[in-house]
């Protein structure tokens with residue numbers, strides 16, 4: 817079986833930069849996503865109110881065990897739908 821050394825490209829549309837290790841995105845897009853995520857979190861905190869701690873706990877439990885700071889987008893979306901949070905297209 818031939819050994820494959822595949823390089824992943826960034827998941828963002830029209831971006832062909834190489835994705836960072838363990839990530840679906842390149843460095844630039846990761847930065848963009850992180851700052852977007854920060855605004856998003858603030859917004860969700862307001863929307864969830866008293867349910868915010870539950871939300872945080874669930875995010876922690878779904879985080880990547882190798883890197884607790886990372887949460888896969890798919891998991892994040894599942895959590896959002898569990899809490900019945902709908903994001904506008906610009907927030908994703």
Ligand SMILES: [Zn+2]
Pocket residue numbers: 826827828831832833841842843844845
């Ligand atoms: Zn990119």
